[in-house]
Amino acid sequence: MTKNWWKHLILIVGTIVVLAPFYMMVSYSFKSPGEIDRGEGGFFGRQEMMVDPRCVALRQPNRADIEAARTRFTGQADTEIQAALLAEAEADCSMRPVVFNYSKAFTEAPLILYLLNGVIVTVSIFLIQTLVALPAAYALAKLKFWGREAVFGLVLFCLLIPVHAIALPLYIVLAKFGLTNTYAALIVPWTISVFGIFLMRQFFMTVPDDLIDAARMDGMTEFAIVWRVMLPTAVPALLAFAIFSIVAHWNDYFWPRIVVTGNRELFTPPLGLREFKGDGDGSFFGPMMATATIIVTPLIVAFLLAQRRFIEGITLSGMK
Amino acid sequence: MSGLQIDAVEKDFGETSVLKGVTLNINDGEFVSLVGPSGCGKSTLLRIIAGLETATRGTVSIDGTDVTHVRAADRNLSMVFQSYALYPHLTVAENIAVPLRMRQMSTTQRLPVVGGLIPGTGPLKRDISQAVRHAAEMLEIGALLDRKPGQLSGGQRQRVALGRALVRNPAAFLLDEPLSNLDAKLRVQTRAEIAQLHRKLKATFIYVTHDQVEAMTMSDRIAVMMGGEILQCAAPEVIYEDPNDIRVAEFIGSPKINILPLEHTNDGVVLLGRVLDWPMPAGMPHLMQLGLRPEALRLVEGPSKLRGRVVHFENLGSEIFAQVVLYDGDIRLTLRATPADRQRLSLGKEVSLEFELRSGLIFDTAGKRLRMAEVKTRAAKEVA
Missing domain, CATH: 3.40.50.300 (P-loop containing nucleotide triphosphate hydrolases)
Structure with missing residues (x-):
C-alpha cells in the first residue's frame, strides 16, 4: 500500500480528470444562475427561492388584467392593483433553483420528444446491427465456405475506415434517395456494424463446435442455431457490443446534425442541447446542464445494470 | 429401430x-x-x-x-x-x-x-x-x-x-x-x-x-x-x-501383449536362441513374431524357455503384474501372476518363465496373423 502510493495518486488524479466535468454538470444543474456566475454555493447551491424573470415578464399585468381583477381588490387604485398583481406573479414565478433548472429543461425544448427520438434511433440501430451481425459472425466463425477468409479480411479492412471519411458520400446517397430529415437517415447508415461482426465472430470462435453439432443433431436449421443457441450463449458479448453501440449513437452529435436540418421533430438529445446555447438573451447554464444530466442518466443506469448481467453472463454460462 | x-x-x-x-x-x-x-x-x-x-x-x-x-x-x-x-x-x-x-x-x-x-x-x-x-x-x-x-x-x-x-x-x-x-x-x-x-x-x-x-x-x-x-x-x-493383426493384439489387452521374435530354421523353431519343440508346417516364413498374453506366462522353478530378472512390480491386490527383462535379447516381458506367487516375485529376483505353445499367437513380420503356424490350430486339425 505504502509502496504503491504513487500508483494510487496517478489513479486518483485520473479519476478527478474524468469525473470533474460530470461533477460540474450535476452541480450546475442544481444551482441558480447567480450562483453559477459567481461560482459559489458548493455542490448543491443554497437552494434559496429565486424568481424566474422571464416568467414574471410574461405575466406583466395589462389594462384588461387590472379591470378583471378589480372585483377582488375593491376600492383600490389602479397602481395598487397593478402592484398587487405583480407581487402575485412574482410569488407564482419563484421557485427553488433545482426545480427551475429541471422544469426549464423539459419546457424550454421538447426534451421528452428528443429522448424518445434518441431511444427510437439507438434501439433500431442496435436491433438491426444484431440482426445482421449475428448470422454474419456465425458464418465467419463456424461455417466452412469458399472465400471465408477473404470476407473476414474485408470486415477487418472496414474497421479501419473512419466514419467521417465516408460521411459526405453517405449524405449524398441519402439526399439522392430523398431520405434526409427522416428516421431512416439517422438509422440506415449504421445498420451494418463491422465492429459488431468482428466482436461477435471472436466470441463465437470460443463456442465449442460440439454445441453446434448437438443442435444440428437435435434438428435445428442453421438459422435456428444462430437465434436459439448462439444468441443466448453470446449474451455477455452482445451486452458489451450494446454498450458500445448505444453509447456511440445516443451521444452522436455529428451525424444527426448533418442529416437533420431544421426539422425539430427529429432532433436527438445531443441536438436538443443546442437549444440552451446562450444567444442574445443571456446564458442558460442551469437548464442546459439539467438537460445534459437527463440525457446521460439513462446511459449510466443502463451501463450499471448491464455490468451486473455482464458478470453473471460470464460466470453462469456453464460452458467449458 | x-x-x-x-x-x-x-x-x-x-x-x-x-x-x-x-x-x-x-x-x-x-x-x-x-x-x-x-x-x-x-x-x-x-x-x-x-x-x-x-x-x-x-x-x-x-x-x-x-x-x-x-x-x-x-x-x-x-x-x-x-x-x-x-x-x-x-x-x-x-x-x-x-x-x-x-x-x-x-x-x-x-x-x-x-x-x-x-x-x-x-x-x-x-x-x-x-x-x-x-x-x-x-x-x-x-x-x-x-x-x-x-x-x-x-x-x-x-x-x-x-x-x-x-x-x-x-x-x-x-x-x-x-x-x-x-x-x-x-x-x-x-x-x-x-x-x-x-x-x-x-x-x-x-x-x-x-x-x-x-x-x-x-x-x-x-x-x-x-x-x-x-x-x-x-x-x-x-x-x-483371436486377433487378425498384431496391431489389434497390441491395442486390445492391458497390460499389452508380449511380442517375441521367432525364427524358423532347418533345426526347427528358434526362440531367443533356444530350439522349441514346435511342429511348424512347411511354407512358413523364416522370421515370425510370437505374441504371448501376460496371463499365458507362468512362473516355474528350475530351467525353462525364458529366464530373466524382475525389474518392475505392480501389485493390484487380486493380481500381480511383473515386468521381467530376459537375459537373451534384452526383451521386457509382462507377466500376470496370482497373489500366491507374490513371495516368488521381488525386485531384482531371477525368475524362470514357461508358456503353453497353444497359447501363443503367431504373426508374420508385417503383422498379419499366421494361423497355420500355430500349435492349437494344428492340434485341432489332428483331432478332427
Whole structure:
C-alpha cells in the first residue's frame, strides 16, 4: 500500500480528470444562475427561492388584467392593483433553483420528444446491427465456405475506415434517395456494424463446435442455431457490443446534425442541447446542464445494470 | 429401430486421407464400439454416420435407405458428445425437450406467447413434458429438471446428455467418448448403466472410445480402427483371443501383449536362441513374431524357455503384474501372476518363465496373423 502510493495518486488524479466535468454538470444543474456566475454555493447551491424573470415578464399585468381583477381588490387604485398583481406573479414565478433548472429543461425544448427520438434511433440501430451481425459472425466463425477468409479480411479492412471519411458520400446517397430529415437517415447508415461482426465472430470462435453439432443433431436449421443457441450463449458479448453501440449513437452529435436540418421533430438529445446555447438573451447554464444530466442518466443506469448481467453472463454460462 | 450400413467410406481432409475405405454393417439393436488410438479416424467415421461430415467417397445407409447426402437433422440419429454439449442457457428439462420441440412443433408453435394460441400446442407440450419426465426418471435425474447445466456435476451433465439423446426414438444412438470426462469410479458405474440402457432400449448403439476396457465390457462387437481402416470387427472375446493383426493384439489387452521374435530354421523353431519343440508346417516364413498374453506366462522353478530378472512390480491386490527383462535379447516381458506367487516375485529376483505353445499367437513380420503356424490350430486339425 505504502509502496504503491504513487500508483494510487496517478489513479486518483485520473479519476478527478474524468469525473470533474460530470461533477460540474450535476452541480450546475442544481444551482441558480447567480450562483453559477459567481461560482459559489458548493455542490448543491443554497437552494434559496429565486424568481424566474422571464416568467414574471410574461405575466406583466395589462389594462384588461387590472379591470378583471378589480372585483377582488375593491376600492383600490389602479397602481395598487397593478402592484398587487405583480407581487402575485412574482410569488407564482419563484421557485427553488433545482426545480427551475429541471422544469426549464423539459419546457424550454421538447426534451421528452428528443429522448424518445434518441431511444427510437439507438434501439433500431442496435436491433438491426444484431440482426445482421449475428448470422454474419456465425458464418465467419463456424461455417466452412469458399472465400471465408477473404470476407473476414474485408470486415477487418472496414474497421479501419473512419466514419467521417465516408460521411459526405453517405449524405449524398441519402439526399439522392430523398431520405434526409427522416428516421431512416439517422438509422440506415449504421445498420451494418463491422465492429459488431468482428466482436461477435471472436466470441463465437470460443463456442465449442460440439454445441453446434448437438443442435444440428437435435434438428435445428442453421438459422435456428444462430437465434436459439448462439444468441443466448453470446449474451455477455452482445451486452458489451450494446454498450458500445448505444453509447456511440445516443451521444452522436455529428451525424444527426448533418442529416437533420431544421426539422425539430427529429432532433436527438445531443441536438436538443443546442437549444440552451446562450444567444442574445443571456446564458442558460442551469437548464442546459439539467438537460445534459437527463440525457446521460439513462446511459449510466443502463451501463450499471448491464455490468451486473455482464458478470453473471460470464460466470453462469456453464460452458467449458 | 434399424440397421446401419457403411459402404467403402473414404474421407480426405485436403491431402491427408483420414478414412481409407471403411465398410461396416451394423445390425438392428447391436452395440458396436469403434475403438482405436487417437487420430485413427473413429470420430470422423461417427461424424460421417451422423451427417456432421460428408464422406469424400462411399455411402451410408440407414435401414436400407441411402442417407449419404441427407443432412444431420433429417437422419433421425441421436448423438452424445464427449463435452456433453448441453445448451447452457436452458434448464435440464428444456435441454432434454429440445429434440422433441424442434421435430414435433412448428416454428410458430415454438414462439413464446403466440405459440400457445395455436390449436394443438397445449396437448403437444404436455406430451413433450411427459416424455422428458419419463427420460429423466429412467436416468434418475428427475430432481434436477429445473437446474441449469452450469449447476450440475460432470456425471449429472452426462446423464442429461444421454436423456436428450434417448427422449425420442432414433434409428441409432451415436456416442462419442461419452465417459472420458468422468472420474474413474463414475466411469465404471456409468459404463454398466449404458450397457443396461442398451439392453432395455434394444436400440442400435455406435460407441466411439479409445478405452479398450469400455469397448470390451459393453459391446456386442468391436471394430478396431487404425490408420483410417477397420482392422478387425468381431465380438470382444474374438478380438482378444483371436486377433487378425498384431496391431489389434497390441491395442486390445492391458497390460499389452508380449511380442517375441521367432525364427524358423532347418533345426526347427528358434526362440531367443533356444530350439522349441514346435511342429511348424512347411511354407512358413523364416522370421515370425510370437505374441504371448501376460496371463499365458507362468512362473516355474528350475530351467525353462525364458529366464530373466524382475525389474518392475505392480501389485493390484487380486493380481500381480511383473515386468521381467530376459537375459537373451534384452526383451521386457509382462507377466500376470496370482497373489500366491507374490513371495516368488521381488525386485531384482531371477525368475524362470514357461508358456503353453497353444497359447501363443503367431504373426508374420508385417503383422498379419499366421494361423497355420500355430500349435492349437494344428492340434485341432489332428483331432478332427
